[in-house]
Amino acid sequence: MDLVSQLRRLPKAELHLHLDGAVRLATAIELARDDGLRLLDEEVKRRMVGPAACLNQAELLTFFDLPISLLQSEASLSRVAGELVEDLAVEHVRYAEIRWAPRLHLERGLSVDEVIGAVASGIARAAGAIRSPVEVGLIVTAMRSHPPAANVELAHRAAAFGPPVVGFDLAGPEAAYPAPPHAAAFFAAADGGLQLTAHAGEVRGPERIREVLDLGVSRIAHGATSADDPALVDEIRARGVTLDLCPTSNVQAALVQSLAAMPVAVLHRAGVSVTISTDDPTVSSTSLSRELADTARAQNLSAAELADIAVNAFGRGFGPIHRRRPLEVKARQAWQEWAAANPSLTGSATAADSKPPMDRQQSR
Numbered sequence: 001m002d003l004v005s006q007l008r009r010l011p012k013a014e015l016h017l018h019l020d021g022a023v024r025l026a027t028a029i030e031l032a033r034d035d036g037l038r039l040l041d042e043e044v045k046r047r048m049v050g051p052a053a054c055l056n057q058a059e060l061l062t063f064f065d066l067p068i069s070l071l072q073s074e075a076s077l078s079r080v081a082g083e084l085v086e087d088l089a090v091e092h093v094r095y096a097e098i099r100w101a102p103r104l105h106l107e108r109g110l111s112v113d114e115v116i117g118a119v120a121s122g123i124a125r126a127a128g129a130i131r132s133p134v135e136v137g138l139i140v141t142a143m144r145s146h147p148p149a150a151n152v153e154l155a156h157r158a159a160a161f162g163p164p165v166v167g168f169d170l171a172g173p174e175a176a177y178p179a180p181p182h183a184a185a186f187f188a189a190a191d192g193g194l195q196l197t198a199h200a201g202e203v204r205g206p207e208r209i210r211e212v213l214d215l216g217v218s219r220i221a222h223g224a225t226s227a228d229d230p231a232l233v234d235e236i237r238a239r240g241v242t243l244d245l246c247p248t249s250n251v252q253a254a255l256v257q258s259l260a261a262m263p264v265a266v267l268h269r270a271g272v273s274v275t276i277s278t279d280d281p282t283v284s285s286t287s288l289s290r291e292l293a294d295t296a297r298a299q300n301l302s303a304a305e306l307a308d309i310a311v312n313a314f315g316r317g318f319g320p321i322h323r324r325r326p327l328e329v330k331a332r333q334a335w336q337e338w339a340a341a342n343p344s345l346t347g348s349a350t351a352a353d354s355k356p357p358m359d360r361q362q363s364r
């Protein structure tokens with residue numbers, strides 16, 4: 001059995017996954033038709049699936065324009081949320097955090113509460129319909145480009161909604177918009193009981209990563225460029241902050257030239273808590289199993305190292321620990337058995353000696 005198929009059968013957790021980057025192409029065509037738009041398959045694909053490499057992050061973000069424009073009703077938001085949970089179940093993802101920016105879905109009069117409610121209801125419906133074994137938390141994303149006061153209000157609404165909303169995030173064009181103006185939104189989210197993450201490091205330079213550390217995040221979406229700055233790596237490790245890495249997405253954003261150039265193995269072997277996610281399975285034409293397999297091969301990870309990274313995602317989730325812990329225990333056992341049977345993934349992996357102890361991965 002090939003590696004992708006092997007990994008598909010193992011229980012997985014995914015922490016960095018955008019709703020609007022995960023819309024099925026066939027669904028987009030139907031939603032467009034409901035809006036009176038006749039889009040051909042080829043055009044939808046051209047507008048929603050990014051090339052292997054864009055010019056930069058700004059170009060990558062243009063592939064979200066069409067799906068966001070189609071997700072302006074409760075029905076469409078609920079539908080794609082439910083379909084994403086179905087897709088995760090097929091991938092044997094057992095714990096997932098789905099994120100999206102509610103304020104991008106207000107163009108036709110929905111309120112933030114209605115947007116969050118629609119996504120939550122889609123997830124609940126899928127869970128009921130397919131007896132989904134996927135435990136899902138939602139992360140509400142604030143946009144860097146939006147007014148800080150609007151993001152404070154968003155944080156209040158997200159916190160007031162309660163479960164399944166578990167976290168608060170910041171995303172959007174990083175080069176043009178620094179994080180510090182949104183500090184008040186992060187204080188409000190934390191005050192309301194949400195856990196904090198933020199996108200950073202999709203452009204070069206450590207500054208944007210340091211800025212989000214100052215917001216009090218316990219996870220960073222991306223953050224790979226921290227590897228260029230040993231003092232920053234030390235700080236991330238010392239604070240116990242997790243980097244939710246998305247290798248294919250970073251190649252597409254032209255941050256690195258190839259999967260081999262992503263510092264996944266370097267950061268993991270340096271003792272930094274890392275996880276691997278797809279970011280946007282539609283935009284990046286990938287799945288979590290494929291992402292794990294491609295990254296492991298490109299990085300010469302041993303099976304034990306890949307198992308550590310995969311299981312770490314269960315431990316670092318924002319959802320209630322009593323829901324995640326049983327999943328984590330089962331996943332660790334399955335991954336350890338798989339790793340014992342397949343110690344070397346590439347035939348040339350020699351990293352087993354530098355494998356960090358599993359215990360480090362469990363601590364929060």
Ligand SMILES: [Zn+2]
Binds near residue numbers: 016171199221279
């Ligand atoms: Zn992301």
